[in-house]
Amino acid sequence: MKDLICYQNDRQKGVGKFILKFRYAFISSILLTFVVAIYNNCTKDDSDSEGIHGSATSSGSESSSTLPNITSFLDNKSDQFIVDLATVMDGHIYRGTNADNPHTGGHIYFDSAYFSSYESSGELNDLPKIYAPFDGVISKVDTYYAQSTGNYRYGYLVNFATRDGEAMNFNFSIEPFLNPSDSNFYKKFLLKSAGDTINKGEVIAYMYSSTSAVSANCTDGSSCAPSSQNAHIHFNLTWNGTMLSPSIFTDAIGKDLDEKMSLGSRHKDCSGSDCPADYESCAQSGKLGYQLSALENPFESSESTCL
DSSP states (O other): HHHHHHHHHHHHHHHHHHHHHHHHHHHHHHHHHHHHHHHHHOOOOGGGGOOTTOEEEEOOOOOOGGGBBBHHHHHOOBBBSBGGGGGGEEEEEEEEESSSOOSSSSEEEEEHHHHHHHHHOOOOOGSSSEEEEEEEEEOOOEEEEEEEETTTEEEEEEEEEEEEEEEEEEEEEEEOOSSSOOGGGGGGGGOOOOOOEEEEEEEEEEOOOSSBBBTTOOOOOTTBHHHHHEEEEEEEEEETTTTEEEOOHHHHHHHHHHHHHSSOOOOOOOOOSOOHHHHHHHHHHTTOOOEEEEGGGGSSSOOOEOO
């Protein structure tokens, strides 16, 4: 009887040890899975993610060591604008955080006739061409990026210069002001891929919009404007996660752009009619940045009223 009891006790101890080892192994497995999941999430390349950010492809393989320092654009500004100025019929320059009505990007709007022609012909060359204003490398491509307005945009980030060893980007935010309800629709208007080298003066994309589609975010069907009326390109520089003024173009380009923007109603620093005259003076002098904070100056950390 004593032997039987001892046998049963030993058996129970063995089972207990087995269960204890199994628990340790099970918990260790869970912890390992959790650690791996965290690691994978931290190293995940979000460039292929879908959803509110659209379908984007990015490349980090380009070397910033071959790009010029941004200060070289102080004395050697680009004489190539991002579109043919003849296509522009409204817009505004970059209005910094010190402005009455700040907006972190310049805007250019287009004559609807270009979009109407494309809708009739289907020929890309009937649309406004978008040019590379400098040599650079495509660092990111957006093909279907959702905005809060209901507008789905497309465009590029282009590495073209450096500052303090970090790449500086030019942001081409091409905004048709509509939703084509097709994540592949805009791809035919983009001629470059992430990692591609671009050369100054090269056509890299086309500006698309529609005269028949209703402008994004319009809820009153009886008074909704066509998408082409609000379609525009938003352009600015980015560096270290900050938006900066695109003050890298010659004064000659700035003055010609001012004349074209003045054809419309958006070329001002106000939301009403009481607009400061110094905005107009800045734009007429050929500058593209107005009332900039120190963070918005691409060349140095100092405020500028007109750059």
